Amino acid sequence: MCGLVQGVGFRPFVYALARELALSGSVANTSAGVVVEVEGGPAALDRFTERLRTDAPPLARITDVTQRQVPCDGGTGFTITTSRDGSARTLVSPDMATCADCLAQMRDPADRRYRHAFISCTNCGPRFTVIVDLPYDRPATTMAELPLCGVCAGEYADPADRRFHAQTVACRDCGPVLRLEQPGLPGVCGDTALAGARELLAGGAVVAVKGLGGYHLACDAGNENAVTTLRKRKDRGDKPFAVMVADVTVAHRIARLDEAELDLLTDPRRPVVLAPRRVAVSDCDERGTSEEHKPTTSTGERLLASGVAPQHPDVGIMLPYTPVHHLLFGLPGDPPGPQVLVMTSGNLAGEPIVTEDAAARERLAGIADAWLSHDRPIHVPCDDSVVRVAAGRQLPVRRSRGYAPLPIALPVQIRPALAVGGDLKNTFAVGEGRYAWLSAHVGDMDDLATLRAFETATRHLATLTGVRPDLLAADAHPGYRSTAWTIRSAAGRAVVKVQHHHAHIASAMAENGHDGATPVLGFAFDGTGYGDDGAVWGGEALIADYAGYTRAAHLAYVPLPGGDAGVRNPCRMALSHLRAAGVSWDPALPAVAACSATERDLIARQVQTGLACVPTSSMGRLFDAMSSLAGVCHRIAYEAEAAMRFEELAAQALPSAGEGYRFEIRPGTPAVLNPAPVLAAAAADVLDGVPAGVVGARFHLAVADLVVRTAVELRDPDGPRTVALSGGVFLNALLTTLCTQSLEAVGFRVLRHRLVPPSDAGLALGQLVVAARVPP
Numbered sequence: 001m002c003g004l005v006q007g008v009g010f011r012p013f014v015y016a017l018a019r020e021l022a023l024s025g026s027v028a029n030t031s032a033g034v035v036v037e038v039e040g041g042p043a044a045l046d047r048f049t050e051r052l053r054t055d056a057p058p059l060a061r062i063t064d065v066t067q068r069q070v071p072c073d074g075g076t077g078f079t080i081t082t083s084r085d086g087s088a089r090t091l092v093s094p095d096m097a098t099c100a101d102c103l104a105q106m107r108d109p110a111d112r113r114y115r116h117a118f119i120s121c122t123n124c125g126p127r128f129t130v131i132v133d134l135p136y137d138r139p140a141t142t143m144a145e146l147p148l149c150g151v152c153a154g155e156y157a158d159p160a161d162r163r164f165h166a167q168t169v170a171c172r173d174c175g176p177v178l179r180l181e182q183p184g185l186p187g188v189c190g191d192t193a194l195a196g197a198r199e200l201l202a203g204g205a206v207v208a209v210k211g212l213g214g215y216h217l218a219c220d221a222g223n224e225n226a227v228t229t230l231r232k233r234k235d236r237g238d239k240p241f242a243v244m245v246a247d248v249t250v251a252h253r254i255a256r257l258d259e260a261e262l263d264l265l266t267d268p269r270r271p272v273v274l275a276p277r278r279v280a281v282s283d284c285d286e287r288g289t290s291e292e293h294k295p296t297t298s299t300g301e302r303l304l305a306s307g308v309a310p311q312h313p314d315v316g317i318m319l320p321y322t323p324v325h326h327l328l329f330g331l332p333g334d335p336p337g338p339q340v341l342v343m344t345s346g347n348l349a350g351e352p353i354v355t356e357d358a359a360a361r362e363r364l365a366g367i368a369d370a371w372l373s374h375d376r377p378i379h380v381p382c383d384d385s386v387v388r389v390a391a392g393r394q395l396p397v398r399r400s401r402g403y404a405p406l407p408i409a410l411p412v413q414i415r416p417a418l419a420v421g422g423d424l425k426n427t428f429a430v431g432e433g434r435y436a437w438l439s440a441h442v443g444d445m446d447d448l449a450t451l452r453a454f455e456t457a458t459r460h461l462a463t464l465t466g467v468r469p470d471l472l473a474a475d476a477h478p479g480y481r482s483t484a485w486t487i488r489s490a491a492g493r494a495v496v497k498v499q500h501h502h503a504h505i506a507s508a509m510a511e512n513g514h515d516g517a518t519p520v521l522g523f524a525f526d527g528t529g530y531g532d533d534g535a536v537w538g539g540e541a542l543i544a545d546y547a548g549y550t551r552a553a554h555l556a557y558v559p560l561p562g563g564d565a566g567v568r569n570p571c572r573m574a575l576s577h578l579r580a581a582g583v584s585w586d587p588a589l590p591a592v593a594a595c596s597a598t599e600r601d602l603i604a605r606q607v608q609t610g611l612a613c614v615p616t617s618s619m620g621r622l623f624d625a626m627s628s629l630a631g632v633c634h635r636i637a638y639e640a641e642a643a644m645r646f647e648e649l650a651a652q653a654l655p656s657a658g659e660g661y662r663f664e665i666r667p668g669t670p671a672v673l674n675p676a677p678v679l680a681a682a683a684a685d686v687l688d689g690v691p692a693g694v695v696g697a698r699f700h701l702a703v704a705d706l707v708v709r710t711a712v713e714l715r716d717p718d719g720p721r722t723v724a725l726s727g728g729v730f731l732n733a734l735l736t737t738l739c740t741q742s743l744e745a746v747g748f749r750v751l752r753h754r755l756v757p758p759s760d761a762g763l764a765l766g767q768l769v770v771a772a773r774v775p776p
Contacts, residue, residue, distance in 0.1 A: 002033040003063035004091040004406070009122025010034055011080050012164040013057050019159070021048050024075040029135040033064075039072045059093055059123060059268075061406075080165060092128055092136070092464050094402050095212045095382065097270040097321035099124035101162060106323055107331055112151070115191060115331065117324045118175045118376065122166040124268070128405055128440075129213045129382050130168065133463060138167045142377040149174035176376035178324070181361070182369065194327050197372045201328070202337045206230050208346050208360055208368035212322060213382025213401050213440070214353035215346025215360050217367060218244075220338040227307040227342060233367040235349045237637030240309035242272045242316040242384065244343040246329040251317055254278060254303050254340065260389045269402025270321035271385035277304070277315040303340050313648050316386060318343070321402075324372070345383055352443050352453040355381050380460050381453060382440040390733035391740045396757045397731055399427070404440040405461060408755055408765060411515040412546065414772035418458065418469035420482040421764035422500070424639070425757075426450070428458060428482075429764035430467040436510070436768050437465050438756060445481040454485075469493065473771030475500055475763070477530035496771035500529030500763070501540045502549045504726035507766030508758070509546070512751040514722065516546040520751065521720040523707055523739075526727035526759070527567070527620030527640070536560055538618030538727070539673065541710050543720060546769050552714050553671035556580070559613035560621065561606040570624035570642040571595050571634040575603050577625040581676035583683050590631030590686065619703070619729050622675055626699050629682055630692040643732065650696030651734045657694045660701025665709060673710065678702050704738035711748060724751040726766075728759035 014027040014036055023045070025038035038048060053062055098106075102119045105111045113119045120126070133140040138148075148156060152171050155163040163169040170176060172190075180193035188196060197207050201218060204226040209216045217234065219226040221243045230236070245251045251265060255275040265273045309315050320326045330337050346354045346364055354360045355378040360371060382404065386397040396403075416432040426442040439457050443450045462468070472490055474483040476497040486495050498506075505522030514520065524540040531537035532551075539555025558580040560566045566573050574591035578584075585592045585600065595603065606613050623643040627633045632649060633642035650657075661681045664674040678699065685695050711723050723743050730736050736752060743750050756762035 004061035005034045008059035009057040018078040026079045026081045028081040095126050096124045096268045118170050119323050120168045121162045125168045176374040181371045205369040208364045208371045210373045214355045216343045219342045221340040221342045222302040224305040227305040238310045239638040241342045241344050244341045246339045250339045271387045272316040272318045274388040350447050352450045353381050390736040400441040407435040407437045410434045411513045416469050417471040417772035419473040419764040419767035422760040423480045425761040427761045429768050431768045432467045473767040498767045498770045503763050503766030505544045505724050506770045507762045508724040508726040508751045510769045511755040519545045520722045520724045522724040524727045525619035525729035536616035551670045555617040556674045557615040559607045560616040561603050570628040574625040574628040581679040591628040594634035630695040646696045647732050649693035650700050653693030654697040657697030660698045663706040707739045708742045722749045726758045730758040
């Protein structure tokens with residue numbers, strides 16, 4: 001039996017089922033899955049086979065069952081036997097949130113695991129981050145150095161117990177131990193450590209908390225000084241923090257959650273869910289939230305400081321997913337404490353998440369006031385996953401904890417390969433046959449520590465999957481560090497470079513099960529991608545299958561002034577777009593006013609002469625330009641800040657926005673999608689005093705209209721009837737919803753992302769299916 005059948009209580013389930021049906025035999029883990037030898041009457045065997053699939057444990061996922069007859073041993077009982085070796089690999093479970101049964105025990109004063117900070121069972125707890133090798137047994141995990149006490153060993157061996165063969169079983173006598181350390185003070189352990197951490201958080205301190213896949217930096221989300229201190233120490237700029245809430249009731253108090261968002265929030269994977277907070281943009285002061293609209297508890301205590309998500313009406317929220325998290329919020333009888341905690345990755349900007357205790361004390365020394373750690377090592381880093389909802393369905397922003405390393409089923413057969421993704425939001429993938437395994441979030445490849453983490457993670461994923469790549473796939477950009485790594489690491493293996501936007505479209509095709517027999521029309525909208533002509537692409541319409549693509553249309557080229565400087569300063573991009581559209585730089589336009597006279601002179605020379613400029617067709621840069629033109633954001637502190645703030649305002653204004661602007665489509669091979677009419681109309685609206693949100697809504701409507709019109713123009717009797725939407729711009733839930741609904745309304749089948757992010761974090765999947773089909 002193959003699939004997700006280890007670390008999920010599958011062997012105990014098989015044991016109990018066989019005993020119930022009076023069958024004899026055995027069950028054992030192998031590196032390929034689970035082997036069951038069973039004997040009994042034909043009717044009982046048929047019932048056993050049927051219930052293996054229908055009654056399997058909640059975390060199990062059976063992908064293949066192979067049956068064959070063997071000679072009967074004439075046994076009288078059923079046993080779980082020692083794990084065996086195998087020639088293939090099985091699926092590894094992601095880490096899962098603490099289950100309701102374990103929480104009930106942890107909260108029961110009469111239970112021996114009352115307040116135990118590492119309670120788990122076969123249905124919950126750490127998996128991926130503690131597994132060193134397969135088969136999945138305790139000696140092959142980071143729990144190997146923590147021997148079971150007599151009572152836990154008895155539970156582990158008792159078929160009637162929920163912890164029967166649960167590899168992470170532990171208690172106060174034998175399990176990991178919490179430890180709290182503060183500079184200049186002796187460390188304390190256990191309940192004292194936990195109580196000390198709660199007291200520190202309530203007092204406004206920043207505490208580094210060791211989680212499943214790395215350290216978090218935590219503070220009271222309602223304490224303005226604590227949030228400001230953490231933001232300053234971490235060099236976070238204005239980028240929003242994610243928060244952890246004590247329970248669903250608190251979540252409802254700070255965010256407006258629809259049914260789909262609530263389902264994601266309470267899912268056992270426990271992602272961070274992006275949702276509108278209960279504050280209107282019009283009620284925000286210069287710190288982001290007016291006093292009368294700040295979410296409060298029943299006692300008047302503020303739940304969210306304005307510094308949690310300055311200038312953003314959305315908030316990223318998650319529920320506790322480890323026993324330590326639940327205990328930090330407190331049990332009945334504990335002193336009152338914060339009900340919302342900032343819970344952000346334990347790292348400095350641009351670095352990978354910290355997993356080792358010594359590294360945490362060193363690298364987080366300038367940020368944290370204290371460290372709440374434990375002695376269960378983390379074998380592989382795994383950041384929190386982030387999701388949002390678009391058109392009623394999950395839209396992944398970051399696929400990591402809770403999701404990795406579950407595979408993506410592929411619609412085509414591929415040879416063993418490793419795809420390294422891109423340099424931003426790096427996620428890599430290995431694949432073979434009909435499966436691709438995506439890594440957890442790695443990060444941006446411009447940091448040496450991230451590159452080292454990348455190399456370690458590639459080895460680990462290869463070990464767990466058994467994939468031995470004979471081919472490496474990378475982005476075609478000649479300057480990408482990830483691409484350079486593949487060349488250095490090839491060791492005689494073939495290296496295939498895949499065009500950036502082709503990989504985006506192939507990613508959407510693969511995760512939606514499109515076999516590539518017929519091409520799709522793919523819209524690849526992002527900020528930056530290396531084009532075949534050396535320009536910066538990013539507003540592309542490609543007719544594509546896995547074997548290749550044709551550039552059918554693209555956004556009109558404009559100069560990107562100063563390269564990265566143009567990206568960091570949307571006002572410069574706005575001036576470039578205005579000049580290309582023939583719209584004068586009226587000082588009354590916010591984007592023009594945001595640039596000094598010297599800066600305007602510099603940009604004018606650059607766009608006229610082409611000095612320090614590269615042509616770009618990027619839709620992401622157009623969103624930035626429109627955000628600045630409307631007066632929303634002129635300088636960014638983090639990637640996509642301008643576009644994100646623009647989207648949020650547009651979503652609120654959409655019901656009253658009226659008709660959208662309209663792009664010009666110039667026929668040709670490829671067709672050119674000209675934004676000049678949009679820029680002219682938007683500039684006129686801004687000068688007439690139209691609110692920024694309305695300008696934003698009209699622009700979003702214009703882009704959705706452009707997608708539909710382009711699709712219809714390119715549709716002929718033999719042309720593609722399926723449209724794929726991919727690229728980082730489609731992290732925009734409003735745009736994705738508008739495009740999906742409009743395309744479906746005129747008869748197109750729409751492939752959109754729901755399993756992997758549309759951004760560069762999903763790039764590796766597309767690289768894999770394009771490159772791995774190349775004949776050896």
